[in-house]
Amino acid sequence: MTQVRCRIALAAVLSAMCLCPRTAWAAAEDADTIAGYRLVWHDEFDTEGSYGAHWKPEVGFVRNKELQWYQGANACVKDGCLVIAGRRETVANPNYSEDGKDWRTSRKEAHYTSASLTTSESFTFKYGRVLVRAKMPSVEGSWPAIWLKGNMWEWPHKGEIDMMEYYPSKGVPCLHANACWGGKERFASVWDSAAMPISHFTERDPEWAHKFHVWRMDWDKEWIRLYVDDELLNEVDLSKTFNQGYDGNHENPFSNDIDGFGAHLLLNLAIGSTGGTPADNAFPIHYLVDYVRVYQAAE
Numbered sequence: 001m002t003q004v005r006c007r008i009a010l011a012a013v014l015s016a017m018c019l020c021p022r023t024a025w026a027a028a029e030d031a032d033t034i035a036g037y038r039l040v041w042h043d044e045f046d047t048e049g050s051y052g053a054h055w056k057p058e059v060g061f062v063r064n065k066e067l068q069w070y071q072g073a074n075a076c077v078k079d080g081c082l083v084i085a086g087r088r089e090t091v092a093n094p095n096y097s098e099d100g101k102d103w104r105t106s107r108k109e110a111h112y113t114s115a116s117l118t119t120s121e122s123f124t125f126k127y128g129r130v131l132v133r134a135k136m137p138s139v140e141g142s143w144p145a146i147w148l149k150g151n152m153w154e155w156p157h158k159g160e161i162d163m164m165e166y167y168p169s170k171g172v173p174c175l176h177a178n179a180c181w182g183g184k185e186r187f188a189s190v191w192d193s194a195a196m197p198i199s200h201f202t203e204r205d206p207e208w209a210h211k212f213h214v215w216r217m218d219w220d221k222e223w224i225r226l227y228v229d230d231e232l233l234n235e236v237d238l239s240k241t242f243n244q245g246y247d248g249n250h251e252n253p254f255s256n257d258i259d260g261f262g263a264h265l266l267l268n269l270a271i272g273s274t275g276g277t278p279a280d281n282a283f284p285i286h287y288l289v290d291y292v293r294v295y296q297a298a299e
Contacts (some may be wrong), residue, residue, distance in 0.1 A: 037295035067272030116268030124262030141278025157182030159253025195235035
């Protein structure tokens with residue numbers, strides 16, 4: 001699907017959504033500098049159509065046995081927002097094999113499509129503040145995320161930071177703010193996780209899930225702190241996040257002096273798996289991102 005087709009398909013829905021109204025609160029963050037920080041990288045999504053060469057789309061079945069086929073055509077910029085669309089549609093899996101033993105090859109087709117964008121080839125950083133203003137979908141089966149991964153070693157030893165994930169926990173819809181690192185075996189992960197029921201927010205504002213919010217990460221050598229609209233969701237003590245020894249790796253994926261080490265950003269909308277069973281009558285669904293801004297300490 002071309003970017004033009006993407007815009008046409010979304011136009012009717014998005015024109016009625018008042019995409020990115022910036023409140024006075026959000027406008028306060030529009031300056032190039034904020035107290036103690038300088039802006040080092042950002043995307044305001046102000047070029048209609050394309051999401052830019054610095055975002056690389058992931059393609060195919062990627063992780064977690066999710067239902068969607070990722071493709072770049074499900075993301076475009078409309079009215080000052082990055083729009084990631086989750087659709088109920090069938091696409092063939094070009095990697096399908098009748099004797100495929102891996103879930104990525106054993107599925108003949110996907111019945112959902114979506115997009116996942118990453119800066120893995122264009123931008124990495126270590127320490128600073130990240131601000132992301134976004135409106136997430138909250139329908140059953142949706143799993144939107146704002147997250148980061150390290151650029152060295154294999155997951156989870158490279159480290160993962162989840163600024164925002166939305167999925168049910170014990171049947172309760174929750175916002176999640178997490179970090180994970182490596183355990184004693186390959187692919188074994190150690191988590192510092194926080195889950196906040198959406199009801200915590202909707203009891204104060206019944207329209208909370210239908211509005212834009214600002215997710216924030218503050219990251220220094222000692223702590224990672226994760227917020228939404230300045231409310232602290234989780235703080236991770238980096239004196240406790242050392243990998244636990246698989247393949248001799250005892251490094252700290254969040255606090256180290258290794259030359260070239262950093263983390264890159266990901267924005268994605270997964271469907272199914274941890275997100276739960278999709279509510280098909282809710283599709284298409286849309287995940288809107290107004291801006292992504294990365295600051296580092298001013299010198």
